[in-house]
Amino acid sequence: MTAATAKLTNYRQAPRKVRLLADLVRGKSADRALNLLANLPKRASDPMAKLIKSAVSNAKVPATELYIAKIEVNGGIVFKRHMPRARGRASAIRKKTSHVTLALAQKAAKAPNAEK
Numbered sequence: 001m002t003a004a005t006a007k008l009t010n011y012r013q014a015p016r017k018v019r020l021l022a023d024l025v026r027g028k029s030a031d032r033a034l035n036l037l038a039n040l041p042k043r044a045s046d047p048m049a050k051l052i053k054s055a056v057s058n059a060k061v062p063a064t065e066l067y068i069a070k071i072e073v074n075g076g077i078v079f080k081r082h083m084p085r086a087r088g089r090a091s092a093i094r095k096k097t098s099h100v101t102l103a104l105a106q107k108a109a110k111a112p113n114a115e116k
Contacts, residue, residue, distance in 0.1 A: 018073045066104045
């Protein structure tokens with residue numbers, strides 16, 4: 001059961017670098033993920049935190065009741081540039097972007113243990 005989703009498209013950082021943060025917060029509660037991202041020195045931590053806050057507001061449920069059910073980072077468009085090199089040649093520069101898709105789900109209520 002998905003409570004809410006949010007997407008971040010064409011984020012100007014390579015997917016390989018953004019996946020490090022996605023792997024870190026996957027499966028964690030929304031408020032714990034926000035606390036982790038607030039203390040990380042990575043560039044993608046602010047946009048990722050903003051994405052989680054957006055998904056929480058879409059859910060209309062407190063962040064304490066939500067966890068990150070699915071987060072995936074895919075490659076976006078690639079800007080192609082060239083840099084001049086020796087002997088009149090050029091080398092390619094590929095400026096990569098990322099698409100981040102986030103799905104939050106509500107935590108299942110714990111059933112009281114019935115002792116027999």
